[in-house]
Amino acid sequence: MSVQNKAGANRAKWVLGAPLILFTVVFVAVPVFQGVQTSFYALTLQDPSAPFAGLQNYRDLFSSPGFLNAARFTVGFALAVTTIETILGFGLAMVVNRTFPGKKIFFTLLLMPIMVAPALLGVMFRLLLNGDIGLVPALLDKIGLQISLFAPDSVVPLLVVLDIMQWTPFTFLIIYAGLQSFPTDVLEAAQIDGAGRLRTVASVILPIMKPIIFAAVFLRLIDAIRTFDVIYVLTAGGPGTKTTTLSIFIYKTAFESGGFGLAAAASTVIMLLLLPLVPFLVKRIARQEGDLA
């Protein structure tokens, strides 16, 4: 490439990338910086003068049982739902990745849960699952099953099930999209070699799909750690703090306690804990040289 062409290509790169860079700076970088900055100040509603607090917010955070409980619940919840959703999403993608009657309708119905805003879904579930007027308990009652879905012992499994119902279509979509560009000659070779269905999945499909599956896991895990809407609408983090996620903890700290500095510190800690995951996962998502493509 001549020097002139190279300079032109560089210029084009910056011009085309400028809107995204500007968007990232204004709507991501600046708020993140401001949040981190706030975490070093004792900014509360009761005292908006916000004196400099150094690391005091962080000290308060790590000695707060509420934060530690929320972290434990969030990590457990996120790992559980991500694992199940990835497995189910993969299974669904394999099933749908063939021609069958009504495939388009089935596909559309499958994607419907992710088209609904999470908060709205929370409100819908709240009505559907209500013991007195809800459709689901009424149907269960008709088949002789009297379960209280919101009882303390069943509320966590309920939240896991609802999350799976809502977000499995997301992992399915990512994995299904990956299957569309799967090399068919490799499958044919496996068939010729006499590999059965399960063996083909385990030894051929899964290794090649690993980057796509990691992408689904990564995106879903980050989102699951940020879970707020459905849980807040349904349980408000209760009973007690049983279902309080980190996002609910941050929300309550900021808007019920008026502790903006402490809430900013919690947000910063979560960001710093998740950031190291990015290069680890990007490495596994990006295809290596020499991989089948």
Added chain:
Amino acid sequence: MGKHVRIAGAVLVSATLALAGCAPSTGGAKVAAGGAGGGTGTVKMVLWPGPEGDAMSKVVTKYNAGKGKSDGVKVDMTLLSRQDTFSKESTLMAAKSSAQDIYFVASYNVGQFAASLDPLSEIDASNYFPVAVDGLKYQGKQYALPLDVSNHFLLYRKDLVNALVADPSQKSAYEAIAQKATGENRDPKPAAQWDWTDFKAMAAYFSAGTNPKSPTKYGTILQTKNLLYNTMVWDDVLWGMGGSWTTPDGKANLATPEAQKAVELYADIYKNGWTSPDSSQAEFPETQAALKSGKAAFAIQWSAGFAELSDKVKSPEVAGKIAIAPVPSKKTHVHALAVALNKYSNNKAAAKKFFSYLATPEAMTVYAEAGGIPAMPKVLADKASVNPAFPMIAESINKYGYAEPVFPKTFQAYSKIAEDLSGAWLGTVDAAAALKTANSNLQGLLK
């Protein structure tokens, strides 16, 4: 590429540390505390949607068409989401914004917001309920004007309870169940005479699990979701048992025998199945649903719930069958939803003209006729034809009303108590241990 990434990372970290040393834009640097303005122009107000927002929109329309013209003031009201109004306002206050002139507040958060509000001492508040006005004072200053008043009632199926009281053939069955449930000899009584032991006995009697002949599935529905508003409901039990949040000298007072009895009442009702297991996630709408569906015989509910339950269209199963009585043991939480002046408003003089109008019976009559529950005894008395509950609300507030202490972290205290006790309310956490934690946390907030 690796070198560029390292340089970018170093710049990022340095910038972050540098910014951390600067004052945040939401605090630190002094921001001028608004201004009086010319006394005319547009006044911006926020409120939350629902009965209060609907009623207030009628008041605003009337003001803008009438008195507002002579005042030279036009009020522009924005309805935020019911769930997030206070969060959005908190953000505006933390940013010292002048975007809104009038905020929507409540007696349970006025202490928290006081640093961002201007007192309204010059507005005549003599038409309001004294308890509502006092609940909006912080450090002796009036920070808001009451708009809507909320308290609790015992909403009950009068067809069932009155039939029980009038029927001698049910008396012995009731006494046996009451004895087992409460350890005491209790006769069936009219709802207006109940104490909390009667409440428990009735909950047992009207639960099909304990009394197979019960016409309802559950006696009651408890509001035990981890929500600050449910602390307000439980406080009726606490105050009714002789307890309170604080001692007369202002120290936390939750680790007491009275508080323990109040928690155990809830826990006993829940564990015995005299309330739906879904009570663990119940608040106002779930309570309405339980009463509307006929599954519960009675409940402690906000005063705003009665109108819907009496409506034939909205509650066909129970309309005409629900009556109201004072909360057992005759102690009801009262709070006022209110309007307050933004300290950073640039239009304070104009906003105060609107406040002066709001504080009149004329404005609050419009509010009442549009579905609100104004905090003015005269209006409630005059407008009984609009809402039959009005006279009872006035009596209840005057005779039985109490208000929790107002301090900067009152709002947080309600949330913390719900968080600390909602497990104990269900009997999943030991009551004494939960109250010890709640007491310690409350003491921390009182400082």
